[in-house]
Structure formats: structure tokens, C-alpha cells
Amino acid sequence: SQQGEEDPQALGIQEGENATMNCSYKTSINNLQWYRQNSGRGLVHLILIRSNEREKHSGRLRVTLDTSKKSSSLLITASRAADTASYFCATVPRGYQKVTFGTGTKLQVIP
């Protein structure tokens, strides 16, 4: 079954608020990545966190990884309307060469 599952499936917030989305996975991983997909576009890589890292920042993005719980969270601070998109987590299981994508969280930021 699907390696990564995101929660919530959809999220609507006001501009300026923070958005948090979570990803759970099932097997040991080498790393976990977050991607954004704007409507009608391809996926864009946002951030990669390795299995030995617990937290990583990039601009307004903050990613955490808890390998004991097999979960990760993506926090977008001070959200903007332009952040409206679908967000996917992707995992690279240990010993495998393929990246497996989660089910995605659809974020809408309302101006």
C-alpha cells in the first residue's frame, strides 16, 4: 500500500495563519522529501530531511521528522495566497531506489 499518507487531505486557512500538514509512513527510510504541486503543474521539490535529522528550515518552511513514530510534519508560517497548492511527502525506503509519494494535502490560503 501507499508508503506515505498525509493528513489532513484538505486544509483551508486565512492568509497570515500557519499551515501544518502531517505525513506518516510505514518502513524505514533514507530520507523524506516534501513537494508542492500547483494546479495543472508538475511537482516542485521543497525540502529534503535525512533520517538522522530531526528538524530542518527553509525560509517559511519548517520540517520535522520523527523516525520512531514514522512521521513528518511540514509547517508553513505566515501563509500567503500563493502557497495555495497540493503538498506531497515522498519517502526513499532503505534499500530501494524509488521515491514513493504520499496522497497529498490540498492547501487553500484564503486572502
Place this chain on the structure above:
Amino acid sequence: DTAVSQTPKYLVTQMGNDKSIKCEQNLGHDTMYWYKQDSKKFLKIMFSYNNKELIINETVPNRFSPKSPDKAHLNLHINSLELGDSAVYFCASSQPPTGTSGRETQYFGPGTRLLVL
């Protein structure tokens, strides 16, 4: 200056036809992929090539045949199209092959929307 490009952008065709989608990357990557994204936005890998050699072949009907003439190109040919083939097909590339720590960032093309009638 597009890093990963796909042609065509849209494809509407009748059931039973044969069609091809082309992908080119100018990033100098060794590894390329084809993904299928269904109407529920579920993204599933289909194939992966590393330096023209097939390294991942998921459970995909053999009506789908990838071809990599060189490491910058990965084309997807689909025979006898079926209604269930309707989806968005994404090409991606990375360097080096996924599984190597810290360098698995994938660069996606814009997608090809296929609609089979």
C-alpha cells in the same frame, strides 16, 4: 531554459489507439522516471531508467513501453489505449539514482494530460 520538458501537453484520443509521450531533460541527470497521476492526485511511479538502463519497472501493463535513446530522453509509448489510461503522466529526473543519501531530489516536467475517449 526548461529543465524537464514533455510533449505533448495534452492528448485526447480514442480507445484502442497507440500514442507516445516524449520527455527530455537538460540537467545532465543520469536517472529519469515516468509517473502516473490519477484523478485523485495519487502519484505512482511506473518506470525508471539510469543511463539508458531500466532499473525500476513497477506493475504496469505491458502495453506501456518506455524507451531511452540516450540519458537525456525517456519516451513512453502506449499501445491499445484504454479508458483507465486517462491520467496526467509526469516525467522526472534526478542525479544520482534514488537511494543514495541526500541527493534524491526529483525534477518534474509539466505533465502530459492524456484523455482516452
